[in-house]
Structures are given as C-alpha cells and as structure tokens.
Amino acid sequence: MTRMSIAALKQQVARPDVVEMHDVTSKDPLLLVALKSTRNSVPVPRHWCFKRKYLQGKRGIEKPPFDLPEFIKKTGIMEMRQALAEKEEAKNMKAKMREKVRPKMGKIDIDYQKLHDAFFKWQTKPRMTIHGDLYYEGKEFETRLKEKKPGDFSDDLRTALGMPVGANCNKIPPPWLIAMQRYGPPPSYPNLKIAGLNAPIPDGCSFGYHAGGWGKPPVDEHGKPLYGDVFGVQGKDFDAPSADEEVERTLWGELESESEESESEEESEEEEAEGVEESGLVTPAEGLITPSGVTSIPAGLETPEMIELRKRKVESEMEGGETPALYQVLPERRNERVGAAMMASTHTYELPGRRPAAGAGGEGVEVALDPSELDLVDTDAMAQRYEERIRETQLEKEDLSDMVAEHAAKQKNKRKRQQQQQDDKKSKKYKEFKF
Incomplete structure (x- = not known):
C-alpha cells in the first residue's frame, strides 16, 4: 500500500524514459531515478535480475581462435x-x-x-567501446548499423533475394522497386537516390514488367516525374552553374596605403553628410525637449566637425621626400662612483629639458625643517644646517659603497668555493673510475 506506482513515479521525475518496473521497490525511488538520469552515468548490467547465470546462453558456441592484427x-x-x-x-x-x-x-x-x-607506421587502433557501453550476451553477433549504408547491396543479400552477383549485377532491379513506384519512396530516407524511382536507370536497361525490366516510372497525368529526375534529363541543368552569377576576382587581402585610406574616409564622411541632409529628418518639436535648467553640453565644449588623429607634420615631411626624425640620440655620461643606490648603473643619459639640481655632485640635498624654524631660511643657521646635511650624505654614500664592495667580495668568494668544490667532485669521479 505504501509503495509508489510506476505511473506516479514517471509523472514526478524529469526523465520518465529511464524508469523501470523494479525502480518502485527501492527505498527512495526519486533519488534512484535522479541518479540514473544524471549525465555520463553508467547503468548497472541488466543480467543482475536474470534467473539464468551470466553467459550461460553461450555454451556450445565455438569460440574463434585469436587472430593476429x-x-x-x-x-x-x-x-x-x-x-x-x-x-x-x-x-x-x-x-x-x-x-x-x-x-x-x-x-x-x-x-x-x-x-x-x-x-x-602501419599500426591500427583497435576497436574500443564508448563510455557507458556495456557488454551483454550476444552483442558480438549483432549487426553494426554504422557500417551499413541504405541502398548498398552486399553479396549475401543479393544471394538471399535471388539477384545476380558479379560485374553486371546493378542491371537487375531490386524486388521492392515496383511497390516503391506505386506507393512512393521510403519516408525515413528522403535524400536517398533509387534508380527507377527518383533517379535514372543504368545504361542499357529499359522500363517494363519483363524479366530484368525496371517497372513503370512514377509520373502524373501530364507525364512529369513525381519523385525526381527519373528520366535523367535534369541532371545537366542542375549541375551547370547559372551564368547570371558574377564572381568577384579582386584581391581581398591587399593593404591600402594611407593616402587612399584618408581619401576613402573623406568620401565616406561627405556621403554621410549628404545623406543626412537629403533624408529630411526634422528634430521633433514636442515630446523630446531637454528639461529646463539641464544642458547636455556645457558652453564652450561644442563637438568639432572633424577630429584629426594623424600627425600632419610627419606626413608632410614624408610627402616632401624628407625622412622625419623618429628618434634622438641622448648624450651618455660616465659615473666614477656607484653612489648610494644598491643596483646603480655606471653610466647615465642626459635627458633634454632636465637640469641637475644644485648641490654636491650635481644632486639636490633635502633638509628637514620644523614649522618653528621657517624664519631661519635666509640666515647663517640655514647655511650651517645645509653643510651638515651635505656631510651626512657623503658619509652615508661612503658607508653604503663600502657595504656594496664587501657584499660583492663575499659573493665572489662564495662562487669561487662552489666552483672549486665542483671541480674536486669531477676529478674525484674520474679518479675512482676503473675500466
């Protein structure tokens, strides 16, 4: 009485096609069906509920011997x-x-x-099953429909139908051609070409009901084919391309020069301006009015008619035949001392428009002053404070240069020791080797 019916279970789940008759006997049928309908889920083999043991039906069938690839x-x-x-x-x-x-x-x-x-070079991949494709009893005896094509006759099928096998086997029609001419082509294969129905018959054959005849072609009361070109008169018209189509032969990947691009842009802008003037579009007088006190564009910031993005100076020089100066050589200045920086360079470049600040070595000196000492700017105390700061800066530079030199010496000694250890290991290795 408490068990759910199969119909009720199918109504409550999203995939009723996976519901089986024994699903209602589980503790949670809804969870079971949800797991079965999950993507990439592999079902349990069907032989779990069979009374007969697994593969007992293959007893007596001779197993073929192993064949080398x-x-x-x-x-x-x-x-x-x-x-x-x-x-x-x-x-x-x-x-x-x-x-x-x-x-x-x-x-x-x-x-x-x-x-x-x-x-x-010649190794081929073995036949493998896809994900979730389980083996069941008698699966190897089933016909693989992916390898079959509708309309193709194998020799076994021709022998079973009483049709000849050999070089001229296509001259004999299949036995179901008469019924297809009477009732129409198979609806499952609308694009299938069948000779004598919607395709012309082979050369040397004729329509009729005699031995080897291809029946009667399906035509309407005006003599037109019902299902396709059964007489073979429309093939040339269908295959030949229409002469009205003009194929553009110009190169589509060719780059245009800047002068041609600018001319085309100016022409497109003029055409757009003319199109707007000739279109006759009038600004609506009512309904789309800017509210009072709100202006979309402030005064003095009107949109210009044309914005020039190219550098006219460079273009004029190029058109005049003069090569524009694309770069400028900066004068180089050597530094005798490294300075206060840890990774300073031994040479610098003088940038145009920048002058070295006054002070020791052409560098500026920063002096910290309290608000109460602002009246000492033009006095001898300010000069004394300035000289003390310069002396402190020089001492810091000397100390830092000593630290840099000491650090560089340590690194050099460390690399030297490591190289020596590697050389000792190599020499020891070759000494220990005995042939």
Whole structure:
C-alpha cells in the first residue's frame, strides 16, 4: 500500500524514459531515478535480475581462435613460425634432446626496419567501446548499423533475394522497386537516390514488367516525374552553374596605403553628410525637449566637425621626400662612483629639458625643517644646517659603497668555493673510475 506506482513515479521525475518496473521497490525511488538520469552515468548490467547465470546462453558456441592484427601479419612472423614448426617436426628424438641440452637462440630473426614500420607506421587502433557501453550476451553477433549504408547491396543479400552477383549485377532491379513506384519512396530516407524511382536507370536497361525490366516510372497525368529526375534529363541543368552569377576576382587581402585610406574616409564622411541632409529628418518639436535648467553640453565644449588623429607634420615631411626624425640620440655620461643606490648603473643619459639640481655632485640635498624654524631660511643657521646635511650624505654614500664592495667580495668568494668544490667532485669521479 505504501509503495509508489510506476505511473506516479514517471509523472514526478524529469526523465520518465529511464524508469523501470523494479525502480518502485527501492527505498527512495526519486533519488534512484535522479541518479540514473544524471549525465555520463553508467547503468548497472541488466543480467543482475536474470534467473539464468551470466553467459550461460553461450555454451556450445565455438569460440574463434585469436587472430593476429593485420599490421603484425605484414612482418611475416606467421610464415617464419610455420616454417620453424615444420622443421622441428622433421627432427628425430636424438636431435630434439640435443636441442634441449644446448638450445640455439635467434631462430626467428626479423628485420628491425620491418618491426619499426609495423608498430610505428602501419599500426591500427583497435576497436574500443564508448563510455557507458556495456557488454551483454550476444552483442558480438549483432549487426553494426554504422557500417551499413541504405541502398548498398552486399553479396549475401543479393544471394538471399535471388539477384545476380558479379560485374553486371546493378542491371537487375531490386524486388521492392515496383511497390516503391506505386506507393512512393521510403519516408525515413528522403535524400536517398533509387534508380527507377527518383533517379535514372543504368545504361542499357529499359522500363517494363519483363524479366530484368525496371517497372513503370512514377509520373502524373501530364507525364512529369513525381519523385525526381527519373528520366535523367535534369541532371545537366542542375549541375551547370547559372551564368547570371558574377564572381568577384579582386584581391581581398591587399593593404591600402594611407593616402587612399584618408581619401576613402573623406568620401565616406561627405556621403554621410549628404545623406543626412537629403533624408529630411526634422528634430521633433514636442515630446523630446531637454528639461529646463539641464544642458547636455556645457558652453564652450561644442563637438568639432572633424577630429584629426594623424600627425600632419610627419606626413608632410614624408610627402616632401624628407625622412622625419623618429628618434634622438641622448648624450651618455660616465659615473666614477656607484653612489648610494644598491643596483646603480655606471653610466647615465642626459635627458633634454632636465637640469641637475644644485648641490654636491650635481644632486639636490633635502633638509628637514620644523614649522618653528621657517624664519631661519635666509640666515647663517640655514647655511650651517645645509653643510651638515651635505656631510651626512657623503658619509652615508661612503658607508653604503663600502657595504656594496664587501657584499660583492663575499659573493665572489662564495662562487669561487662552489666552483672549486665542483671541480674536486669531477676529478674525484674520474679518479675512482676503473675500466
């Protein structure tokens, strides 16, 4: 009484197609169906609920022997093994016992190039199953429909239908052609071309109900084909391209010069301006009025008619034949001392428009003053404070340069020790080696 019915379960889930009759017996049927309908989920094999044991139906079926792949057969290993087996059978008992005591190696010797080509050039990928594709009993005997194509006849099918097999087998129509001419082509394959129905019949064949005849072509009361070009008169018209189509042969990837681009832009701007003037669009007088006291554009900031983005000076120089100065060589100045910076450079460049500040070495000196000392700016105390600051800066530079030199010396000694240790290890390695 408390168990949910199958109909009620199918109504409550999003995927009712995965519901099975035994799902209602679980503790939580809704969770079970949700797990079964999850993407990339693999179902439980169906034989869990079968009364018969797994693969018991294959008893008595002879299992085919293992067959080597085609790319391994090309190496000739099968012929070599067969010849070796025949040679072994021809030996007497004394030779076999002697072979057991002192076996000979290298009997099957295949060329290395053949083995390399077999596994790296001709190797084919084995047939594999996709994710979630489970094996069930009798699956290998099913027909793989992906390898079949509608309209193609195999030799077995032709033999079963009583149709000839050979070079001129396509001259005989299939037995269902008469019914298709009467009732129409199969609706599952609307684009399938069937000779005698919506495609012309082979050369040398004729319509009719005699032996080897292709029936009666399906036409309407005016003699026009019903399902396609059954007489083969429209093929040339359909295949030939229409002469009205003009193909543009100009190069589409060619770059335009700047002068042509500017001319095309000016022409497009003039065409747009003319189009706006000729269109006759009038600003609406009512309904779209700016509220009082609010202006969208402040005075003096009107939008210009044309904004020039190119450098006219460079273009004029290029048109005049003069090469514009694209760069400027900066004068280089060597520094004798490294200075206060940790990673300072030994040379600097003088930038135009910048002058070195006054002070020691052409550098400015920063002097901190309290608000109460602002009246000392033009006095001797200010000069004394300035000289003290310069002396402190020089002492800091000397101390920092000493620290940099000491650090560089330490790093040099460290690298020297490491290199020496590596050389000792190499020499020790070669000393210990004995042939």
